[in-house]
Amino acid sequence: MVAKVSDWLNERLGWRAVWTAVFARQAPKVNWFYTLGSATLFVAISQIVTGILLTIYYVPTPDHAYDSVVYITAQVPFGWLIRGIHHWGASAMIVLCVLHLLRTFLYGAYKFPREMTWLTGVVLLLIVIGFGFTGYLLPWDQKAYFATTIGTEIANVVPIVGPYLLRIARGGQDISALTLARFFGVHIWVLPAALGLFIAVHIYLVIRNGISAPPQKDE
């Protein structure tokens, strides 16, 4: 019965070919450092799931943001767990991305024909840093407020356009309700859309071009 349904679906969807291409593709003999990309993807999925869950209770306005975060942490069943996973997962994302990137760099795996895999990976690192920067403000506590004060002030030192960049980042001269709302919007809509797109391209390229073997001594 299951086999019949599976065959019926495969005739129409061709998903077995996709499965083979994704999970049963040819791979050189590699080591554990090659799991860093999958680990990053796993944590990214965990961040997406816990992030969606957090939006169920979180409210991005100055009079509710902090209280709603405290409510999630202290009152909602397992809220401390969901928020904790999202909090620590954010740090894990940066660490894993950088380790994955270092592995690729040190093994010279960015070379032809994988330059675009490398470049989309670098964009993904920037997106992840953007997630960290915008997400840091959302609890709306003292640390968040002053971290964002400093972070946006850095944009101010850019010659000529600096003051404009600062105003665009903050949604005005000061950190306000507008800053919180736009950081939230970027954090849950703009960056996830960009992340999804670039992960799709990145993984397509990994599958299309395959992965490189670790460099050998005699090479």
Next chain:
Amino acid sequence: MESEEPTKQELSRRNFLSVVIAAIGSAITAILGIPAVAYLVGPALQAQTEEWTELGSVKKVETGTPTLFSITLQHQTGWVTSQEEVSAYVLTEDGQNYVALSNICSHLGCRVRWIPDQNQFICPCHNGIFNKDGTVVSGPPPRPMDRFPTKLDDKGNLFIKRG
């Protein structure tokens, strides 16, 4: 025959790893999924607190006349504190037993008012009229005014249970 041995071994290794991956994947999904469900439904399923609400001293209630008690209750919804006005008409015929009638019309939820001259409750929205014990005299209300369970403490304070 010998040449089939490695293939067989490779297959069983592959199957073993598939099972292990599926098991670990299921465990992670359960560890994340069960708290996620509790997280989503938890606040919605929290038991409604059914506590006695103090209306005040019954001293001001005159025998045979419904007397309005209004109190303001603080509600905690999530992280937001809101206020709710609770009103009840308290009636006693013997100074011993007290009846607390909700001032919310049983028709469509307007507030009913005691009109002393007519000795009746009147709902201004659709002319619902009730007797002083809450029974319907005329108009659209489908049932009598709702009654709260009441209790008196030894200092003469009246409590109602809302629900």
